[in-house]
Amino acid sequence: MWTFNSIINKIFDILFLPFQSMNPWIGMIFISLLTGLLMLLVFRYTSNQEGIKRTKNRIKAHLLEMRLFSDNMRISLKAQGNILLANIKYISHSAKPLLFMIIPLILVLIQVNFWFGYSSLKPGEPVVLKVKLENDYNPLEVDLNIAPSSGILIETLPLRIEEENEINWRISPLKKGVYNLEIYIDGQKVSKQVSVAQTSLSKISPKKLKGSFLDGLFFPLEAPIKKSSPIKSIEISYPDKSLPLFGINFHWLIAFFGLSIILGFAFKGVFGVEI
Amino acid sequence: MSTMKTKIKIFFITLLFIYFFALASPLEAYVGPGAGFAFLSSFLVLFLTFILAVFSFLSWPFRLLLKLIRRQKTYKKSHINQMVIVGLDGMEPTLVEKFLAEGKLPNLARLKKEGTYAHLKTTTPAISPVAWSSFMTGSHPCKHNIFDFLSRNPKNYLPELSSAWIGNPKKFLPLGKYKIPLSKPVIKGMRKSIPFWKFLGEAGIFSTILRIPVTFPPEKFKGHLISGMCAPDLKGSQGTFTFYTSEKEKAKIDEGGVIIPLTISDNKIETYISGPENSLLKKEEELKLPLKITLDINNKTANINISGKKFILKEKTLSNWVKITFRPGLGIKVRAICRFYISEISPNFKMYLSPLNIDPEKPALPISHPFIYSVYIAKLLGSFTTLGEADDTWALNEGILDEDTFIKLAYDNHKESEDMLFNAMDKTKKGVVACWFQVTDSIQHMFFRYLDKKHPALKLGRNKKSAKTIEELYMNMDKLVGKVRDKLSKNSCLVIMSDHGFKQFRRGVNLNSWFYRNGYLSLKDGKIESGEWFKDVDWTSTKAYGLGLGGIYINQKGRESQGIVSPGEETRALKTELKQMLSGLMDDGNNNAVAINYLYDRDEIPPGPYKENCPDFIVGYNEGYRVSWDSVSGKVNSTIFEDNIKAWSGDHCIDPKLVPGIFFCNHPINTKSPSIVDIAPTAMELFGLKAPDHMDGQSLLRLENSPEKKQKSNKR
Numbered sequence: 003m004w005t006f007n008s009i010i011n012k013i014f015d016i017l018f019l020p021f022q023s024m025n026p027w028i029g030m031i032f033i034s035l036l037t038g039l040l041m042l043l044v045f046r047y048t049s050n051q052e053g054i055k056r057t058k059n060r061i062k063a064h065l066l067e068m069r070l071f072s073d074n075m076r077i078s079l080k081a082q083g084n085i086l087l088a089n090i091k092y093i094s095h096s097a098k099p100l101l102f103m104i105i106p107l108i109l110v111l112i113q114v115n116f117w118f119g120y121s122s123l124k125p126g127e128p129v130v131l132k133v134k135l136e137n138d139y140n141p142l143e144v145d146l147n148i149a150p151s152s153g154i155l156i157e158t159l160p161l162r163i164e165e166e167n168e169i170n171w172r173i174s175p176l177k178k179g180v181y182n183l184e185i186y187i188d189g190q191k192v193s194k195q196v197s198v199a200q201t202s203l204s205k206i207s208p209k210k211l212k213g214s215f216l217d218g219l220f221f222p223l224e225a226p227i228k229k230s231s232p233i234k235s236i237e238i239s240y241p242d243k244s245l246p247l248f249g250i251n252f253h254w255l256i257a258f259f260g261l262s263i264i265l266g267f268a269f270k271g272v273f274g275v276e277i
Numbered sequence: 278m279s280t281m282k283t284k285i286k287i288f289f290i291t292l293l294f295i296y297f298f299a300l301a302s303p304l305e306a307y308v309g310p311g312a313g314f315a316f317l318s319s320f321l322v323l324f325l326t327f328i329l330a331v332f333s334f335l336s337w338p339f340r341l342l343l344k345l346i347r348r349q350k351t352y353k354k355s356h357i358n359q360m361v362i363v364g365l366d367g368m369e370p371t372l373v374e375k376f377l378a379e380g381k382l383p384n385l386a387r388l389k390k391e392g393t394y395a396h397l398k399t400t401t402p403a404i405s406p407v408a409w410s411s412f413m414t415g416s417h418p419c420k421h422n423i424f425d426f427l428s429r430n431p432k433n434y435l436p437e438l439s440s441a442w443i444g445n446p447k448k449f450l451p452l453g454k455y456k457i458p459l460s461k462p463v464i465k466g467m468r469k470s471i472p473f474w475k476f477l478g479e480a481g482i483f484s485t486i487l488r489i490p491v492t493f494p495p496e497k498f499k500g501h502l503i504s505g506m507c508a509p510d511l512k513g514s515q516g517t518f519t520f521y522t523s524e525k526e527k528a529k530i531d532e533g534g535v536i537i538p539l540t541i542s543d544n545k546i547e548t549y550i551s552g553p554e555n556s557l558l559k560k561e562e563e564l565k566l567p568l569k570i571t572l573d574i575n576n577k578t579a580n581i582n583i584s585g586k587k588f589i590l591k592e593k594t595l596s597n598w599v600k601i602t603f604r605p606g607l608g609i610k611v612r613a614i615c616r617f618y619i620s621e622i623s624p625n626f627k628m629y630l631s632p633l634n635i636d637p638e639k640p641a642l643p644i645s646h647p648f649i650y651s652v653y654i655a656k657l658l659g660s661f662t663t664l665g666e667a668d669d670t671w672a673l674n675e676g677i678l679d680e681d682t683f684i685k686l687a688y689d690n691h692k693e694s695e696d697m698l699f700n701a702m703d704k705t706k707k708g709v710v711a712c713w714f715q716v717t718d719s720i721q722h723m724f725f726r727y728l729d730k731k732h733p734a735l736k737l738g739r740n741k742k743s744a745k746t747i748e749e750l751y752m753n754m755d756k757l758v759g760k761v762r763d764k765l766s767k768n769s770c771l772v773i774m775s776d777h778g779f780k781q782f783r784r785g786v787n788l789n790s791w792f793y794r795n796g797y798l799s800l801k802d803g804k805i806e807s808g809e810w811f812k813d814v815d816w817t818s819t820k821a822y823g824l825g826l827g828g829i830y831i832n833q834k835g836r837e838s839q840g841i842v843s844p845g846e847e848t849r850a851l852k853t854e855l856k857q858m859l860s861g862l863m864d865d866g867n868n869n870a871v872a873i874n875y876l877y878d879r880d881e882i883p884p885g886p887y888k889e890n891c892p893d894f895i896v897g898y899n900e901g902y903r904v905s906w907d908s909v910s911g912k913v914n915s916t917i918f919e920d921n922i923k924a925w926s927g928d929h930c931i932d933p934k935l936v937p938g939i940f941f942c943n944h945p946i947n948t949k950s951p952s953i954v955d956i957a958p959t960a961m962e963l964f965g966l967k968a969p970d971h972m973d974g975q976s977l978l979r980l981e982n983s984p985e986k987k988q989k990s991n992k993r
Contacts, residue, residue, distance in 0.1 A: 059655075059656040062656045063656035063657035065329075066652060066653040066656065067653060067704075068329050069649070070647070070649065070650065070653055071704060073340065075337060075340075075341070076706075078329075082329070274586075
């Protein structure tokens with residue numbers, strides 16, 4: 003899984019490389035455009051284009067019918083019924099391309115989430131580092147410590163919470179950069195990436211897991227923790243990120259959803275795709 | 278009003294955006310763009326439907342009340358709910374009677390038994406645009422100004438389309454090589470008087486008028502209309518097909534189409550689709566669309582690529598409608614629909630391209646009322662022919678289409694009209710539905726010779742059909758009548774009618790040659806014949822000329838630009854002379870058979886305000902005769918009579934007395950000799966309205982207290 007994730011990570015690193023020091027909206031527009039176009043092509047080759055066209059025409063015809071025969075209740079009601087029926091057919095035409103689109107889309111969404119979902123830490127801004135242990139280990143008993151790092155200050159002693167089976171530290175970044183915190187537990191070393199005030203667009207890995215297939219799928223940025231390790235996960239509470247526009251903060255998902263649809267629609271004529 | 282609409286649109290769009298950008302939860306958004314495409318469109322439709330439904334429901338009580346109040350007035354005096362008029366152009370009474378006697382037309386027989394069958398008196402001349410104009414206005418030609426397909430321009434003696442005039446916008450803004458129009462193009466209907474559906478509409482009675490001739494440009498009224506015969510193609514012509522051929526030497530087309538010679542290189546052809554003139558350019562030039570054809574000789578197919586739009590067409594298969602788009606510049610698109618037919622893949626490549634029909638979904642010219650009606654029909658029933666004369670008789674006449682393909686094309690067009698009719702009948706349960714069918718006219722024109730074993734056109738080798746074609750045509754129309762009967766509303770009036778009948782066209786008469794040989798028309802010095810459109814005619818010594826399918830004009834001083842015959846006594850004397858000489862004109866090449874029965878003087882036919890535009894004479898040809906092909910196009914030579922050897926072998930442009938139409942009705946009528954001008958007043962009386970005084974016809978109804986009868990009892 004990690005090999006696959008590494009390839010995907012690399013692809014997205016390359017894709018976002020030119021946009022890292024630009025306004026994040028530009029990167030968002032770019033990835034939305036790319037996704038919109040990809041989905042357009044998938045839609046074109048996996049859907050019944052003729053059927054969609056026919057069904058859409060019927061819907062439009064019945065909408066026009068309602069306007070042309072607005073005085074006639076019988077025709078208007080029948081037209082409304084026909085629109086609903088045609089709509090069901092239209093959605094059914096979209097089911098097949100949806101199946102083809104769902105896997106690549108999930109991969110894209112996971113990656114985009116780590117590029118646009120979190121803000122990197124700022125120097126002097128403290129944050130909690132959580133290490134969750136396997137059930138067989140007691141946080142009060144394990145021998146666990148963090149190696150000193152040039153860019154990260156470990157502000158507190160470990161806080162061992164038995165009920166949660168986890169150990170927390172408050173850490174505080176000292177200067178910009180990407181650091182690997184090295185955590186030693188029972189003689190084993192596990193590292194966790196920490197991003198501090200990088201470029202305006204950078205990927206953030208908030209959590210590192212031991213990893214089932216799904217954990218690997220949903221947290222692909224860092225190599226999984228070894229199975230033999232007593233640590234189940236390491237998490238840093240990065241602040242959420244939003245995309246500001248005209249004073250409104252947009253969640254990246256809304257921006258991505260809106261833009262990819264708008265751009266997809268905008269280019270459907272160019273690619274001759276019936277949506 | 279438009280500002281209000283814009284505001285409403287903005288409101289709906291804002292609501293949509295609020296929904297997606299503010300209210301949608303991340304989970305919903307996780308559906309992603311792929312599903313978003315489908316769900317957004319779907320949601321939009323549902324949303325619109327919901328809004329319309331709410332609006333519809335909320336306003337329903339008020340509308341119902343209004344409707345009841347109106348309808349009380351509207352339909353209070355109405356004798357019926359629905360009137361359906363099926364116009365079968367050119368259906369011939371003698372053939373109807375023959376097939377009725379043979380039991381081949383059971384639905385028409387039933388109609389005859391239940392109601393009426395009669396011959397329907399046609400107009401003078403018996404030409405479709407003239408007759409259908411009289412049908413709709415209830416008036417004779419001098420009141421509606423249509424006397425032929427063509428009228429003549431007295432300034433230059435050239436023909437002009439009689440039904441409509443299309444002109445470029447008058448004001449332009451020059452911009453580089455472009456001239457940007459600042460006003461709309463002028464589209465002027467030349468048919469005068471008012472159709473009966475407009476009067477009905479003013480009284481609140483709804484009509485759906487489908488493909489009735491001379492309804493282009495469409496006029497406003499309470500109802501829906503699709504223009505019919507005389508609506509142009511995208512080039513502005515009455516239908517210009519294109520013939521692509523690699524056999525350049527043998528290619529020849531006299532009328533109706535253009536040839537584009539091809540060169541095949543490595544089974545590939547690069548050519549173009551010839552479009553309309555680009556009126557956006559200062560120096561107008563033809564719009565062209567690149568057309569690439571790749572031949573697969575083994576499979577007898579061709580891969581056709583029109584500006585990136587590809588499809589495969591088999592040899593001897595007619596394509597479906599293909600949408601094409603011309604781009605004259607400045608981001609403007611002009612859309613058309615057309616059909617392809619490859620008659621030969623190899624050794625020579627030959628392909629027919631139908632006239633470029635105006636795309637009904639995105640019409641470049643108004644072809645319906647309201648404008649969206651053609652869009653609605655196209656989206657509901659599929660693309661349909663919008664060219665007035667859809668059945669490409671010229672292509673068969675010129676040998677470009679074979680007989681079977683022509684028949685398929687004609688019946689395909691017929692099916693489109695049939696579907697439109699049934700949709701209209703379903704939607705117009707109260708009011709008038711009138712639909713015109715061309716197939717009866719076009720198939721009879723092109724196959725009538727099979728009913729006459731001695732027809733000169735049968736000497737050609739292209740005859741593969743038989744008299745069965747006509748018989749099947751009549752039987753198919755009978756089936757249509759059956760289907761229409763099944764769909765009629767309660768208390769309906771059904772009229773099945775034709776505008777004229779049909780007779781054989783064996784011999785052509787070149788009137789202009791007759792004028793030339795008898796000293797009424799002169800050619801320029803040294804010329805013994807003239808090219809098309811009187812090219813070599815010396816007008817300064819010409820007294821009379823023929824133009825169109827039945828018109829004779831006096832070259833009158835003060836009217837024609839180079840007229841020499843003084844109005845008044847000199848004209849009267851010349852007309853008397855011509856009438857004497859031409860009435861009863863005999864064909865010395867056909868045992869002195871009478872070719873012309875009578876010349877109808879325009880002073881003899883029912884008068885009207887547009888009499889001045891009527892030809893001075895309308896020629897009443899005898900059965901078997903018609904104006905010759907050369908004479909129609911203004912050619913002059915020494916041949917007066919000639920055999921008609923074209924596939925176009927039946928006609929009706931003869932003495933109107935010889936070609937009445939048919940009239941079937943499910944109600945009895947009050948006369949044995951109805952006329953086409955009686956239909957409009959009948960329709961009005963059926964809905965309880967008095968026909969306006971200018972209508973020449975009278976109601977055919979046998980109704981008590983008929984206002985028509987009281988006032989017009991002495992008219993006939």
